[in-house]
Amino acid sequence: MPEPAPIPLGRSALAALVELERVSQTYPLSTARLGAALTDRTDVVFGLEEDGELLGYAILSRLPFDAELQSILVARQARRRGLAVALMEAVIAQAKAWKSERLLLEVREANAPAITLYRRMGFAEDGRRRDYYPSLDGAGREDALLMSRRLDGA
Template sequence: MAEARALSAADLTALCDFQTLCFDPPWSEALLRRQLQKPDGLNLGLYDGGELIAFALCSRLFDEAELLQIAVLPQRRREGLGRRLLEDMMSRLACDGCQRLLLEVRASNAAALSLYRILGMQEDGRRRGYYSSASGTEDALLMSKTFTG
């Protein structure tokens, strides 16, 4: 069974490998290192037998948090791992006094949108032409979830 735990500098190589598999453009090693060192960061990994199979990076400011990245290994998708990881992250944030989680997502990312809606995220707005895509640009949807007492 997969277990969630905080990411550390020891996970940097695995995070860099994830970047090339899951993101275009990928975050640089330097950017990932800075995120892992941030005192306001909540960075969680999901591990199966010691292997990093999913991760989520979050930044906090006062009583709000922003989900910066979430990824699941391509061969492990559709197993509920992203949901489990986000539920864990949201629980930790709420217990730590966070009032709201924010994120942005490509308008075409149907799997992510479905997950976010299942978890109670609401669409707050749209950034037109925010992402580069093969056909030009793509909108980002802004979403949030408010945590209640």
């Protein structure tokens, strides 16, 4: 069976997004944040569905000159199938369509799977924010890596 292709999600996807976050994340995005992403004119939410089930999503925000990846997630049972690459390709295509100069993102410094994905997609590290995230074990704080990828002519 061919892999699902990313599609822009609308308001009707809110419950599925909330549930995917709830079962997948230590610190899930709030219902309000997800609802705003689905309705704000400056955001696009891409989703991947298979047999009526939401397997992954990515939120992209349009900034004045750049675009920013706010979130990307693939359900545990669907990882290592290339679905995050497909979501990133949709995100990059949308940011290029907006004529954004760069695509920006922040990632926990210990998130090796995501950092490997981003490097593979052409992102480089620009800097870090010290103690930006609460650590996943709840015991302290964790740095955020700031990464970006140019979009013009790339």
